[in-house]
Amino acid sequence: MKLIVKILLPLLIVAGAILIGKFLISTKEAPKSKKPNPVMPVVDVLSVNPGNHAPPVLSYGTVQSYFQTIITSEVNGKITEVSQQFRVGEMVKKGDLLVKIDATDFTSALATQQANMALQERMLAEEVILAKQAAEDWVASGRKLDDATDFVLRKPQLAAAEANISSASEAVKKAIVDIERTHISAPYDAVVTTRTAAVGNFATSQLSLGTLVATEKAEIRLPLTGEQVARISMPRGTQSEETKVTLTSPNNKGVVWSAVLTRTEPIVDPQNQVTYVIVEIDEPYGGAVPLAVGTFVNASIPAASIKDAYKIPEAALVNDAYVWIISKEEKIVRATATRLHSYADYVYVKISADDYTPPLRIVSRPLSNFRTGITVKTSQQQGEK
DSSP, X not given: OHHHHHHHHHHHHHHHHHHHHHHHHHHSXXXXXXXXXXXXXXXXXXXXXXXEEOOOEEEEEEEEESOEEEEEOSSOEEEEEEOTTOSTTOEEOTTOEEEEEOOHHHHHHHHHHHHHHHHHHHHHHHHHHHXXXXXXXXXXXXXXXXXXXXXXXXXXXXXXXXXXXHHHHHHHHXXXXXXXXXXXXXXXXXXXXXXXXXXXXXXXXXXXXXXXXXXXXXXXXXXXXXXXXXXXXXXXXXXXXXXXXXXXXXXXXXXXXXXXXXXXXXXXXXXXXXXXXXXXXEOTTSSSSOOOTTOEEEEEEOOOOEEEEEEEEGGGXXXXXXXXXXXXXXXXXXXXXXXXXXXTTEXXXXXXXXXXXXXXXXXXXXXXXXXXXXXXXXXXXXXXX
8 A cells, every 4th residue: 555655646746747837838928029129220421512622633753854964075085084073963053064075186186277277368368469460460461351351360269268268267166166175064954863984084976974964843744534634724825824733752751842734745645545744843953852853753733623513432422323311301312423523532423312402411431231211320420511
């Protein structure tokens, strides 16, 4: 009997627990379902009005010499002196002596030509006397002077003597010039970029003695697209107003140079379809920071205003085709946008949003999952007035 009780009691307890559990489950109320709160993205919004903007046209180029001269000798001879100023990096003024050549042969040639000149002058004087004597003899013989031939009156001999005088005079001038050419001077204010001349070398017209680059001005070729050319004021004759250009260089942070747009090349590059304009800078080596030939520079050219355009961050323009606008109901709406110009981190666009009155609230950093009609939370930013 006790054994039966020990076996049945646990079974009864388990069965009772099961029945009680089923009862509790059947009497428990079902949980009420809750609708999840919608998740609204938070976006940065710019309040932007259309306006007239004048962003500059940007280009780039390399500084080139306005004048660059390879110094050579016009006479042959041994170099006897090289100026201390004629060294790479030195500045020279117009007329400064660069190289001196031995002038012994040329002074000797001048003496020879001067002697020949004196001889020709004596011969001309003799011919003048002989021509006068011939005319008197012809008249004394009882004949008319008009009947005498030129040869009898010694006119050809007199003309030859006069021609010899002219030739001798020019030979003397050439000998003097040759002596002057033994002193080679700077043709203009310049900086010396190369020098090969040395005392003892023999100078000829085929041998370079060095190279000079003008310091009066330099020029830069700037490539521009057709759209950029249309926005800038090109020079039209000498009476046109100057267009100032600002130059900067990555090698000299914070340094600015001023240049002038002077002309445009009359052809379009067939490879990249750009037009080159030329800007000039006066005294590139005269400032606190020289603008050396060969320096790469960035150029900023003033341009005409873009009328009734919106200035927005580059990131706000999606696929270069549209922007997202926030409506009064805080919903996003897609609007077609046309790029007009870019400058720095901004883009100037025309926006087709006739149903919305400016200022437009434009999303500055749109998300990739945006869809028209989505409700968003806005974080207002300062926009263009």
